[in-house]
Amino acid sequence: MATEVAGAHGHDEPDHLAPYLSPEAGRGIKGWLLTLDHKRIGLMYLVSTLLAFFMGGVFALLVRLELFAPGRTIMSAEYYNRAFTLHGAIMVFLFIIPAVPGALGNFVLPIMLGTKDVAFPRLNLLSFYVYLFGATFALYSIISGSVDTGWTFYTPYSTTSNTSVVSMVLGAFILGFSSILTGLNFIVTIHKLRAPGLHWKRLPLFVWGTYATSIIQVLATPVLAITLLLLAAERTFGLGIFDPALGGDPILFQHFFWFYSHPAVYIMIVPGMAVASELFATFSRRAIFGYFAIAMSSLGLALVGFLVWGHHMYTSGQSEFATTLFAALTMLVAIPSGVKVFNWTATLYKGSIVLTTPMLYALSFLILFTIGGLTGLFVGALSVDIHLHDTYFVVAHFHYVMMGGTVMAFVGGILYWWPKMTGKLYDESLAKKGWFFVFVGFNTTFLIQFIMGSKGMPRRYYDYLPQFETYHKISTVGSWLLLVGFLLTAWALIKSIRSGEKSPPNPWGSAGFEWQGTESPPVMQNFRVTPTITRGPYDYHLCSDEELFDGFPEDAEK
Amino acid sequence: MASAHADSEHAEHAGHGDHPPYLAHHFDTPEQQFDSAKLGMWVFIVTEILMFGGLFVAYLIYKGQEPAIFIEAHNRLDWKMGSVNTIVLLFSSLTAALAVRSSQLGKKNETTMWLTITILCALAFLGIKYVEYSHKFHDGLLPGRFFTAHLPEHAHNGHVLPQRASMFFALYFMMTGLHGLHVVIGMSILGWVLVRNHRGQFSPEYFTPVEIGALYWHLVDLVWIYLFPLVYLVG
Amino acid sequence: METMQLPPQWSTFARQTDWLFYFIYWLSVVLFVGIIGVALYFVWKYRRQPGVKAEPTGHATVLEITWTVSPLALLAFLFHMGFRGYIDMTVAPADAMEIRVRAKKWAWDFEYPNGGHSNVLHVPVNRPVRLTLSSEDVIHSLYIPAFRVKKDAVPGYYTTMWFEATQVGETDLFCAEYCGAAVGTTEVSEGDPPVGREGNRRHVGHFSMITKVRIHTMADYNTFLESILRPPVDPATGREATPEKWGEILYRAQQCNTCHSTDGGAMTGPTWRGLFGRQRQFTDGTSATADANYIRQSILQPNSKVVQGFNGVMPSFAGTLRDNQVDAIIAYIRTLN
Incomplete structure (x- = not known):
């Protein structure tokens, strides 16, 4: 479909061998807004998703503040309902689903594959603008009366609430298309654009994870799209599909919704696992243990994720048979999750472990995700779930998975790839202080x-x-500690942009493809010459010292 | 990344001259570009099928709950017009396929002809759909709160539909409406391909947009192939 | 028995559920300490030291297969135990006593076999009780932590749940499915749950759909059943309350006060102050005088006539209030002129 007309480099043509952040790679604001470069699009995603994270975080802090004391603390019940709805909706649809694939995936994936760009650069830019367009709808609902349905939009509450539900629902609908386009692009890129010698068994685990995620995005999101469309039509035209008064079925909405939203849990967590795998390998300086098992467990999660949506509905009045079936299938989720945790732990064995801030985030991920996973056993066991369903136990469980898992990995990933993205180093000790408050604050809160x-x-x-x-x-109080932690981390990043030291090409001494063959920051076409891959992404034992010890001079001295 | 070989073929800054004009910068070969586009479209088709799949599931569930009402309601659809539309769409799929073939063979004018016929078929489909819709509007066979067919003035052969039949029409309008939207999108894509064909941008080496456009059109046809018997014939 | 983690065990389900809870709990503690302990030990033991390289990663197929397959047995066991508990909760004994539960925003109505109603759930001890739930508006969920039971009340459906209390006393009953909140605040009155306070007013919504379960001995329970058919006894006089007084009690007990004020201010619904005998304008353009018939219709078929400036969101009280209760409410409204 791409029909870039090639010719001599005109003045507007980007210089493919200039660093991608330099003016030669795309001038001024136009050079960003109209860029087709996956790295620039990745950075735009990074900024937008971090803004969304900030906004969702503000709503979370407001919710926690209201709950600090009994009775009214800072807002009325109506506004509290809006606040937690917006916290959930923004965090899910605007932040956590697009964050890792959109920001880190866009930036890193093509470089890991040794290619110049994703398969459809224009579609990639389009998906970013679709994201912004959807975000506009979602944010419009905030100023036009807001939404108080909870991010799950359960009918018939959502069809009768007199808040701005349609605009939020259409926002989520549009955001879904952004997600689909990103997933589609990655699938094709991974299938068709791998560098010579990069066969499937040499793919970095970040690529495997992104691949599994993309498959879920492409298969599950359209069902959400049609569900939300039906919901919007129900509100606008009174269709009655989910309205018992007209013969409709409110529980069908829950089935449809969770048919997407349970797999969406894996859209959120699998990329986090993918980042963590990279971090564990790099900072243990050792090939990941059970590479094949980790890669397949991502696909396993993608598959099993489609079969367990009914476990959100044990108390809903769905049939006992369905509940039992879903409960049995749900237990299967533990297998691939467990496999990953065991393999990461085994990777540490006989490594040479460096406790950089990204590694601290990776270890936090391991600890918190393990708690999130184990508490999943409680809510997976039928009789216990009857008691725990829709209580704070569930809130804590999914925050341990989503925030303790994905957000930790995301922040770790940002710090890890930061020198590659910006060409600058950041202040490790400041970032470590930030990590400390995030980790302690998170556990205090949840x-x-x-x-x-x-x-x-x-x-x-x-x-x-x-x-x-x-x-x-x-x-x-925990939520305040979290705030301090994130502010410190943000400050570390801002300081790095303003006055950070210039980064060498491979500051961590990683064997990863994205560090080895590129400059920091990479040139517009990533590689000066198309690379040929002759080893795996974690083959530290095959790397020469010069290839690895860029970043740790004391190792090079030895 | 142990080695990076400076093969002149891959040395990109020098290589622009040998690239055919249609080959995007980040692809190595036209085949790679063609395969990527095709795989991309297939993945997109899978997405679309799942989206319609949701509606089909909803339809089957409600049909299972109220089989008698659904049968009664579906009798109000005009299966003859539906059949004509099926034939029109099937024929247009054939002409779309013929457009790909003629484009492959480099027969520009023939491609123009086949694409034009395909688009005309799409228009015919929408025209017939318009007639069907206006009958439904007239008879009050509308979804939800707009449904008035249970009122005596809308009796059909002395027989009125129950209020609950509005569910059938809710699903009917969602399914055919969404499909109709896809017909419009497909038409636009084929129109764009037609313009580019007219400008002579395709050749036996490069006809990807024709192929992709036709693939999308087959999807539009495929959805209808399931929709028509389910809603019009089985009820 | 109340523990650090769980509420007191007041139903026959509680022990079985708690056993599984604590089994998973200790299993998790062991697994967590095991896995994370090993990981942290590795982090310390294999920290980077000058001159020491990481060892190349080998394969350990047996190990990998073990940790992939062996959890299956454990998971099957967990499923089995959860399933057993769940099946017990699903099938009520044939001799269970029936109570009908109607949920609406934001109150529970419990109807007993003798036709009486209450807002607090009264049950006998050591006797299986089967609840049949429905909802008049959105989805609610009846949750009694001390019994370890929960079930959604879904509009358009009947759902059922059952339990057998093992202890006489009083415990909390919550709504567990989010169901919104009222606009504005309402006056606090006796018997309201102690939540949502703002000075002497209170916010009403999902969170305030809290009530109690009172578990009686069989004899006390029978006394209770008789009492709900008559007007309550006014403690001041020691006699049954007058219709006006009963109406005022019902005004709060039936949660009319969440939408209707008695001080003249408009809330979700029109105020009752000065209502009786006033001319009403309706959204359909008609009008009528607010006489006893009109008020009766407004209680039983509330959305047949909606006063201008309001939305038709009031649930029907047909089947909830008996005739003498409706009379009492009308009598109370008349006193507000």
Whole structure:
């Protein structure tokens, strides 16, 4: 489909051998907004998703602040309902789904594949603008009366709420297309644009993870699209598909919604696992243990993820048979997740481990994801879930997976690839302080919520009975620590842009393809000459010292 | 990345001259570009099928719940017009395939002809759909709160539909409406291909857009092939 | 028995559920300490040291197969135990007592076999009770932590749940499915759950759909059943309340106060102050005088006539209020002129 007309380099033509951030690679604001370069698009995604994270974070802090004390603290019940809805919707649709694939995937994936760009650069830019367009709809709903349905849009609440549901739903619908286009682009890129010698068994695990994610995006998102379209049509034309008064079925909405949104959980977590695999290998200076198992477990999660949506509905009134079937299948999720955790741990064995900030985030990921996974066993077991369903236990469980998993990996990934993206080093000690507050703050906020939940505190409550007050207070204090941690991390990154030292091509001494063959920052076409791959991405034992010890001079001296 | 060989073929800055004009910078060979485009379209088709799949599932579930009402409601559809539309779409799929073939053989004028016929078929399809829709509007066979066919003035052969039949029409309009939207999109794509063909941008070496456009058109046809018997014939 | 992690065990399900909870709990602790302990030990033991290189990664197929396959047995066991507990919760004994539950924004209505109603759930101890749930508006979910039971009330469906309480006393009952909140605040009155307070007003919504379960001995329970058919006893006089007084009690007990004020201010619905005998303009253009018939219709078929400036969102109280209760409410409204 691409029909770039080649010719002599005109003045507007980017110079393919200039560093991608330089003016020669694309001038001025136009050089960014109209760029077809995957790295620039990746950076634009990074900025937008971080803004979304900030916005979703503000709503989270407001929610926690309201819950600090019983009774009204800072807002009315109506506004509290809007605040947690916007927190969820922004975090899910605007941040966590596009974050790793859009920002890190766009930047790193083509370089890892040894190619100049993704298969469809224009589609890539389009998907970014579709993202912005969808985000506009979603944000419009905030100023036009906001949304109070919860991010799950359950009918018939969502069809009767007199808030701005249609605009938010259309926003999510449009964002879904952005997600589909990104996934489609990556699938084709991985299939068709690998450098010579890069066969499937040499693909970096980040690529495998992204591949699995893309498959889910392409298969699951359209079902969400049609569901949300039906919901919007239901509100606009009174279709009645989900309205019991007209013969419709509100539980069908839940089936449709979770048919997407459960796989979407893997759209969120698998990229995080993919980043973590890269971090563990680089900072253990050792090939990842069980490479094949980790790669296949990503695909396994993608597959099993499609079969377990009903476990969100144990108490909904779906048939007992369906509930039992979903409960049995749900147990299977533990297998690929467990395989990954075991393999990462084994990777550390006899490594040469460097505790850089990205590695601290990777270890946090391992710890917090393990907690998230193990608490999944509680809510997976039928009778126990009946008690825990829709309580803070579930809130804590998915925050441990989504935030303790994906967000930790995302921040770790940003720091890890930061020198490659910007050509600048960041202040490690400042970033480590940030990590400390994030890690401690996260656990303070959410560990207590497991207890609160198993004691019977339901979720989405504006206020609570006196017996839960202490738990809520601790949790809210944790959210402030988290804020400090993220502000410190943001400051480390801003400082790096303003006054960071110039980064060598391979500051971490990684054997990864994205570090070995490129400059920091890479040139517009990534590689000066098309690389030929002759080894795997983690073959530290095959690398010469010069290839690895760019970043740790004390190793080179030895 | 142990070695990076400076093969002159891959040394990009020098290589622009040997690239055919249609080959994008980041592809090595026209075959790679063609395969990528084709795979991309196939993946997109899978996405589309899952989207319609959701509607088909909803239809089957509600049909299972109210089989009698659905049968009664589907009798109000005009299966003759539906059949004509099926033939029109099937024929247009054939002409789309013929357009790809003639483009492959470099017969520009023939490609123009086949593409034009395909687009005319699409227009005919939409025209017939318009007639069908206006009948439904007239008879009050509309979804949800616009449904008035249960009122005596809309009796059909002395027989009125129950209020709950509005569900059938909700699904009917969602399915055919979404499909109609795809017909419009497909038409636009084929129109764009037609313009480019007219400008002489295709050759036996490069006819990817024709192939991709036709592939999309086959999807539009395929959805209808399932939709028509399900809604018009089985009910 | 109340523990660090779970509420007191007040139903026959609680022990079985808690056993599985604590089994998974200790299993998780062991696995977590095991895995993370080993990982952190490796991080320390194999920290980068000058001159020491990482060893190339080998293969350990047996190990890999072991940790892929062996969890299956454990998972099957967890599923089995969860399934057993769940099946027990699904099938109510044939002799279970029936209580009908109607959920609406934001109150519960419990109807007992004798036709009486209450907003607090009253059940006998040591007797299986089967609840049949429905909802009049959106999805709600009835959750009693001390019983370890939860079930959604879905509009257009009947759902059922059952339990057998093992302890006389009082415990919390929550709505677990998010169902929105009212616009603005309402006056606080006796018996309201202690949530959503803002001075002497309170916010109402999903979070305030909290009530109690009172578990009685069989004798007390029978007394309770009789009491709900008559007007309550006014503690001041020691006699049954007058219709006006009963109406005022129902005004709060039936949560009319979440939408209708008695001080003249408009909330989700029109105020009751000065309502009786006033001319009403409706959204369909008609009008009528607010007499007893009109008020009765507004309670039983609330959305047949909607006053201008309001939305037809009030649930019907047909089947919830008996005739003498409707009379009492009308009597109360008359006192507000």
